[in-house]
Structure formats: structure tokens, C-alpha cells
Amino acid sequence: MKETTTEILFPKAVIERRVGELAAQISRDYAGKDLLIVGILNGAFVFMADLIRALNVPCTVDFVRMASYGAGSVSSGEVLIRKDLETPVAGRDILIVEDIVDTGFTLSRLLEILRERRPASLKVCAFLDKQARRRVPFVADYVGFPIPDAFVVGYGLDYNEQFRFFPDVRVLRDIV
Numbered sequence: 001m002k003e004t005t006t007e008i009l010f011p012k013a014v015i016e017r018r019v020g021e022l023a024a025q026i027s028r029d030y031a032g033k034d035l036l037i038v039g040i041l042n043g044a045f046v047f048m049a050d051l052i053r054a055l056n057v058p059c060t061v062d063f064v065r066m067a068s069y070g071a072g073s074v075s076s077g078e079v080l081i082r083k084d085l086e087t088p089v090a091g092r093d094i095l096i097v098e099d100i101v102d103t104g105f106t107l108s109r110l111l112e113i114l115r116e117r118r119p120a121s122l123k124v125c126a127f128l129d130k131q132a133r134r135r136v137p138f139v140a141d142y143v144g145f146p147i148p149d150a151f152v153v154g155y156g157l158d159y160n161e162q163f164r165f166f167p168d169v170r171v172l173r174d175i176v
């Protein structure tokens with residue numbers, strides 16, 4: 001394994017405050033609606049757990065796992081569902097929750113697939129947004145923090161399945 005170091009980008013208290021703001025906005029927008037929150041595994045589970053506990057509206061939850069075929073850790077245009085939802089989405093108000101938007105391939109493909117199932121509405125809440133890396137046009141409806149082009153870990157985000165447990169978001173750097 002390569003030697004790495006991390007530097008805190010968003011401390012725990014800053015994340016907590018921002019998640020509270022997002023939850024307040026989402027609660028206002030979905031008042032009286034039939035909200036189904038769809039988390040994208042694995043990265044979104046920490047953010048989603050905090051977000052739903054800060055909502056003032058009832059919701060149900062389900063999860064998808066996406067698989068991307070491309071070189072290394074960079075996703076490609078070939079994105080498939082590896083684990084599908086177990087809940088029918090027709091007529092439901094769906095909010096997809098994702099850890100980070102990078103190239104945009106994953107979310108634009110998932111939106112395409114879910115749109116075909118005729119939900120009443122379909123929106124995306126991304127915890128982080130790396131706009132500079134976009135390869136396909138994609139704009140999330142709710143964003144926690146826009147970030148520069150750096151590789152980040154913690155608060156559910158990983159590097160080779162490591163570092164998800166950090167309570168804050170950190171930039172990962174190679175020592176050598």
C-alpha cells in the first residue's frame with residue numbers, strides 16, 4: 001500500500017451544520033409528499049443516515065449499488081445497476097442520495113433508468129460536488145459542498161474501501 005496522509009477539509013461540526021440546512025430545505029420541499037430516499041451504496045450510507053434523522057417529514061428508504069466499467073477508479077459511460085431497488089417507484093417522489101458527483105456518469109445513468117419507471121418526481125441530493133471533473137452535463141438539485149478537484153475520503157467516502165469511518169472529510173495525499 002502507498003503511504004498516504006490526510007488533511008481535514010470539512011470538520012465534523014461544519015458537516016453537521018450543513019446537513020441540518022439541507023434537511024430543512026428538503027423537509028420544506030417535500031412537505032405532504034410520499035418521499036422515498038434512495039441511497040447509492042456504499043459511499044452514501046453515512047450521509048444518508050444523518051440526513052434522514054434531521055428531516056421533519058416522513059420518508060422510506062431503499063438502496064441501489066451501481067457498477068462502472070472503466071479504467072481503474074475512474075468511472076466510465078458504461079454504468080449498470082448491480083443491486084436494484086426493492087421498492088416500486090411508480091408514482092413516488094424519489095430523492096437519490098449520493099456521496100459525491102465526479103464525472104457525472106453514475107447519476108446521469110441512474111436517473112435515466114429510474115425515469116423509465118415513471119416516478120412522480122425524481123431529484124438528487126449529493127453531499128459533495130466536484131464540478132471541475134464533469135464529463136457529462138449533470139446538476140444536482142441539492143448539494144452539501146462544492147469541492148475542488150482533489151481526492152477526498154471520510155464520512156462514508158473511501159479509497160480502496162479504507163477511510164470511510166472518519167467523522168470528517170479529508171483530502172488524501174500521497175507521501176511519496
Ligand code: IMP
Nearest residue numbers: 075101102103104105106151152157158
Ligand atoms: P461519477 O460517475 O464519476 O460521478 O462517480 C461518482 C463516484 O465516484 C462516487 O460515488 C464515488 O464512489 C467515486 N468518487 C469520485 N470522486 C471521489 C473522491 O474524491 N473520493 C471518493 N470517491 C470518489
